[in-house]
Amino acid sequence: MLFKKFLGIDLGTDATRIYLKGAGIVVNEPSFVAFNNRTNRVVAVGAEAKKMLSRTPSHITALQPLSHGVIADFDVAKEMLQRFLKNDRIPWSWMTETVVSVPTNLTEVERKSVEDLMREVGASAVHLIEQPLAAAIGSRLDVGEPTAYLILDIGAGAADIAVISMNGIVVSRRLKTAGDFLNHEIIRGVRDELKLAIGEPTAEEIKTVAGSAMPGGERLEITVRGRDVASGLPHEIIIRDAQVRAWLQRPLKSVVEVVKDLIEDTPPELVGDIYRNGIYLCGGGSLLRGIDQLIQKEIGVAVQVVEDPLNCVARGTGL
Ligand SMILES: Nc1ncnc2c1ncn2[C@@H]1O[C@H](COP(=O)(O)OP(=O)(O)OP(=O)(O)O)[C@@H](O)[C@H]1O
Ligand SMILES: [Mg+2]
Structure with missing residues (x-):
């Protein structure tokens, strides 16, 4: 009998991470593709393509198929993902179901684009999960409990802020300042x-x-x-x-303002939970020195950076 295999994918603006249950992170590559404009062919993907950024001769273009966490160029995203999936560590087959993390507040068209992309690269079924929820699961927070957590994921292209309770997102905000x-x-x-x-x-x-x-x-x-x-x-x-x-002062202030705004929109009981549980930071932006202290000072709630903040979303898609 064949068992279904679940593959978790975090398709980020800066990096694509693929998680396989039992094996861990099997792909961790920059989401970059380099093209030769003369031959119209891909010359490199991932780390090799990112290295070419800002250094390409006129006939080579290095680009990112995702913009602010959303698929901006479907064909390039497909080419990139196909190459990442050609990996000995991934048992890709028609039985493979994928769980893909997506930003909060995507439009129907944007969500469909992610589903189409996964089907075109061979997934038999596609499940979408919002990134802050995946981050919380990947950080092993008790998201199923009737208590609330505030997650702030500062990626490359966007910051997603969400209040999570009982496996769902209660309120969320998303801003392009990341x-x-x-x-x-x-x-x-x-x-x-x-x-x-x-x-x-x-x-x-x-x-x-x-x-x-x-x-x-x-x-x-x-x-x-x-x-x-x-x-x-x-x-x-x-x-x-x-x-x-x-x-960096001005953009960081705008992130803090959005966190305050979100807390104002959060039901009071859940605000009490957030006060008790603290705020969790993840994404590459959480590695900026002192960002936890800044948010703690401005909001007045304890802030902590999750363990392995770059991979927690991918882990959460695969767990
Ligand atoms: N030590 C650091 N200090 C500050 N910023 C950092 C550090 N390390 C990485 N970053 C930033 O983190 C960002 C990448 O984070 P991450 O991998 O979470 O993004 P992503 O998931 O690809 O993007 P998105 O979630 O927006 O689609 C980059 O902008 C990078 O500059
Ligand atoms: Mg991300």
Whole structure:
């Protein structure tokens, strides 16, 4: 007799993660595809394609098939996923059912697009689960209990905020201010204040090496190279944590405002649960230094980053 195999997929703006029950995370690759425009063929996917970003010659284009967590280019997403699924660790067959995590508040058309994509790559059945719920399950919170949890998933393309109780989402918000937006604010700050033009990978490095949401004990700095805006020539500068913090202040404040707004819309009994249980942070954005402290200070509720915040959504789809 054949047993059904369940495959959990987190199709993220920045990364695709695939979880297989019993085996764990079997795919963890950047959601990037590089094309040769002359031959119209895919030259690389995943980490190799992401490395080409901002460095491609004119006949190569590196792109992301997902935008703000939503499929923006169906054909490219399909090509990418097909290649990720050609993996020795995945027993892909017609019996395979997939559980795919999706952002909250998707339109019917967007949900259908995810289902169509999965069927076209060979899934026999497709189940969708909202990302904050998957994150909570993946973090082993008691989501089935009559108590509420507030989950804040700060990804690359979007932040999803949801109050979860008894296996369902009670209220949720979604905003496009997330990791990619923070990078854009860094690019803008470096250009406007320090007169240096930099690309996305450098901005990402500045954020991870010298970025923070609150002043911490250690002083951080990073040396970066780019193009001097005035002379047009290569130039090198040192950037310090206080500068990066100032550039990130506005977008982080907007995330905090949306969390406050969501709590105002939450039934009072559940607000009491959230006070007791605390707020859970996940997604790559939760790795920004001091973001938990900032939210705790602004909201007045204990905040904790879940264990393995990058993979919890994928784990939750497969458990
Ligand atoms: N140490 C870090 N400090 C700050 N940000 C980080 C750190 N590490 C990763 N990130 C950011 O986390 C984001 C990626 O997170 P994640 O993998 O959760 O996104 P995703 O699931 O692909 O996107 P989405 O859920 O929005 O579709 C990127 O924007 C990245 O810059
Ligand atoms: Mg995500």
